Amino acid sequence: MSVLSTPQSVAEGAVGSLAAPRGRSVRERAFEAVLFVMTVLALVVLVVLLVDILRDGAGRLSLDFLTSYSSRNAEETGIRTGITGTLSLMALVALFAFPLGVAAAIYLEVFAPDNRFTRFMQVNIANLAGVPSVVYGLLASAMFVYILGWGRVLLSGVMALTLLILPVIIVASREAIRAVPPSIMNGALALGATPWQATYKQVLPVAMPGVFTGTILALSRAVGETAPILVAGAVFSRRADNVPWRVFEPFGAVPIQIYDFVKRPQEAFQNDAAAAAIIILLSVLLLMNATAITLRNRYRQKL
Amino acid sequence: MSDLANRSAPIDLSPSSSRLGERAIMKVLLFAGSVSILTTLLIVFILLEEGLRFFASVSVADFLTDTVWRPFGDPESDAFRIGIWPLINGTLLVTAIAMTVAIPLGLGAAAYLSEYAPERLRRKIKPSLEVLAGIPTVVLGYFALTFVTPQLRLIFPEGSIQIFNALSAGIVVGIMVVPTVASLSEDAMSAVPNGLRQAAYGMGATRSVVVRKVVVPAALSGIVSAIILGMGRAIGETMIVAIAAGNLPTMTVNPGDQVQTMTGYIVQAVGGEASRGSLTYQSIFAVGIVLFSMTFGLNLLAQRFVKRFREVYE
Numbered sequence: 001m002s003v004l005s006t007p008q009s010v011a012e013g014a015v016g017s018l019a020a021p022r023g024r025s026v027r028e029r030a031f032e033a034v035l036f037v038m039t040v041l042a043l044v045v046l047v048v049l050l051v052d053i054l055r056d057g058a059g060r061l062s063l064d065f066l067t068s069y070s071s072r073n074a075e076e077t078g079i080r081t082g083i084t085g086t087l088s089l090m091a092l093v094a095l096f097a098f099p100l101g102v103a104a105a106i107y108l109e110v111f112a113p114d115n116r117f118t119r120f121m122q123v124n125i126a127n128l129a130g131v132p133s134v135v136y137g138l139l140a141s142a143m144f145v146y147i148l149g150w151g152r153v154l155l156s157g158v159m160a161l162t163l164l165i166l167p168v169i170i171v172a173s174r175e176a177i178r179a180v181p182p183s184i185m186n187g188a189l190a191l192g193a194t195p196w197q198a199t200y201k202q203v204l205p206v207a208m209p210g211v212f213t214g215t216i217l218a219l220s221r222a223v224g225e226t227a228p229i230l231v232a233g234a235v236f237s238r239r240a241d242n243v244p245w246r247v248f249e250p251f252g253a254v255p256i257q258i259y260d261f262v263k264r265p266q267e268a269f270q271n272d273a274a275a276a277a278i279i280i281l282l283s284v285l286l287l288m289n290a291t292a293i294t295l296r297n298r299y300r301q302k303l
Numbered sequence: 304m305s306d307l308a309n310r311s312a313p314i315d316l317s318p319s320s321s322r323l324g325e326r327a328i329m330k331v332l333l334f335a336g337s338v339s340i341l342t343t344l345l346i347v348f349i350l351l352e353e354g355l356r357f358f359a360s361v362s363v364a365d366f367l368t369d370t371v372w373r374p375f376g377d378p379e380s381d382a383f384r385i386g387i388w389p390l391i392n393g394t395l396l397v398t399a400i401a402m403t404v405a406i407p408l409g410l411g412a413a414a415y416l417s418e419y420a421p422e423r424l425r426r427k428i429k430p431s432l433e434v435l436a437g438i439p440t441v442v443l444g445y446f447a448l449t450f451v452t453p454q455l456r457l458i459f460p461e462g463s464i465q466i467f468n469a470l471s472a473g474i475v476v477g478i479m480v481v482p483t484v485a486s487l488s489e490d491a492m493s494a495v496p497n498g499l500r501q502a503a504y505g506m507g508a509t510r511s512v513v514v515r516k517v518v519v520p521a522a523l524s525g526i527v528s529a530i531i532l533g534m535g536r537a538i539g540e541t542m543i544v545a546i547a548a549g550n551l552p553t554m555t556v557n558p559g560d561q562v563q564t565m566t567g568y569i570v571q572a573v574g575g576e577a578s579r580g581s582l583t584y585q586s587i588f589a590v591g592i593v594l595f596s597m598t599f600g601l602n603l604l605a606q607r608f609v610k611r612f613r614e615v616y617e
Binding site for chain 2: 028043052107143282
């Protein structure tokens with residue numbers, strides 16, 4: 001409010017004091033202030049975290065850091081293993097999780113009969129989202145590494161992450177499909193399209209931007225996951241590149257290398273190298289999230 | 304749930320003619336939907352299969368009653384002890400610290416965003432909380448070990464905070480859980496009908512009274528479910544505790560001490576490259592059973608609370 005008292009400011013003041021009775025105004029304001037501080041505190045921590053990481057890691061970043069394999073010497077180590085590993089993981093996880101997730105969402109949203117099995121499926125998806133990520137690592141370790149005998153290889157890691165983010169993609173895709181006006185489906189059906197034709201040719205294209213947004217966000221979660229692939233057998237260092245078509249080779253990942261750096265006692269690893277790798281990881285996540293948000297906004301404007 | 308077609312007119316989507324292609328596609332879709340059920344069954348199967356092998360060689364009673372966890376080396380020796388309580392103790396200690404941080408911050412943020420914040424501020428704070436939720440936990444672990452722990456060691460008397468400690472890990476796990484608690488509680492508070500607030504204002508209640516005596520009680524089941532879900536996430540959190548809490552399973556309740564959680568043990572044992580068939584490898588799954596049961600139980604509990612809150616206002 002301005003210092004000068006205009007008729008308007010007097011009127012506003014009067015209304016303000018109606019909403020907050022005078023006798024309690026100090027306590028009222030204190031209560032609001034406390035809530036505000038609590039709200040902002042977590043965000044302050046976020047800012048401190050980002051500043052701390054930038055300060056620790058910015059000096060260590062270089063092209064060499066991105067293109068060198070890991071080394072026992074902190075000054076020479078790099079995250080090439082992690083980068084090729086993470087890119088390969090993402091490509092394959094997208095390849096598996098996207099079609100599976102979208103198909104499951106189409107089934108649940110359009111075709112599933114309203115019976116006990118469907119309801120069980122839905123409750124189950126909600127429950128899977130609450131299973132700790134490390135448990136998916138246990139699943140991958142026992143099932144894929146040992147029972148199927150694949151060993152600690154790229155494909156085992158891909159399976160752990162695919163199963164982990166599948167519920168996220170299903171939920172997001174269902175929302176995108178639900179947002180499509182029913183008139184589109186009904187119009188297609190009225191013109192003689194079969195249910196599948198109506199879904200595939202009419203509903204799905206409209207829902208696609210939303211589905212993509214959800215998938216990218218889910219993938220960005222998979223990029224940062226450490227525990228599941230660690231348990232599924234990801235390696236800390238490797239003097240070879242991962243490529244998506246060699247699925248039965250050992251694999252690394254950027255978060256795994258961060259964990260490895262943090263665990264080492266030397267400051268040059270624990271602080272500098274780890275923070276530099278974190279900057280790379282967070283930049284990738286930022287890029288993915290920005291893509292997803294741009295996609296979502298463009299799509300909103302069109303509707 | 305054929306929502307899409309049913310909303311405006313009841314249309315029978317079951318195939319009228321016996322088109323082979325359509326039926327094949329339905330089968331594919333049904334399979335995709337069933338993958339999630341398959342995943343759950345696989346998780347339960349794997350945990351039981353490997354876990355039961357563990358209990359074939361050691362006694363369940365020891366597992367559930369002994370208070371020393373040292374499942375390494377020769378099972379015949381005296382050094383080999385398999386009481387899970389130190390791991391549960393570590394998990395609960397970290398979770399308790401985390402919830403001490405997450406409940407006030409999460410509920411404070413929820414109340415502020417739902418009852419006080421002007422729309423413009425709301426639109427800035429909510430996405431920022433989502434950013435916090437999107438930070439990988441290995442990054443938070445780094446933050447706990449290299450930033451929070453040194454600060455704690457400066458604040459508290461020398462020697463009271465070890466390099467690896469439950470306090471630092473717990474605080475950061477708490478920060479991680481804040482977005483979960485805040486966003487779910489805010490949903491519950493926003494769902495409280497405005498009529499309740501206006502009735503209270505009409506009787507002369509101030510805003511803080513409305514928040515504390517009307518909104519919070521009315522949204523209580525939603526708030527409780529948010530807290531329970533947050534607790535489940537704290538119990539299942541792995542990388543923060545693996546990095547910052549240490550790996551010494553003890554029965555301590557001192558937040559400054561090194562502890563080991565269930566998830567921390569899983570990561571440590573895997574790091575030792577325990578191979579299948581060894582007792583150490585099987586012990587991971589025995590711990591997994593306990594971890595899975597706890598988080599699953601909390602999830603079910605949270606869902607029951609949410610159901611109650613839906614019944615009232617939707």
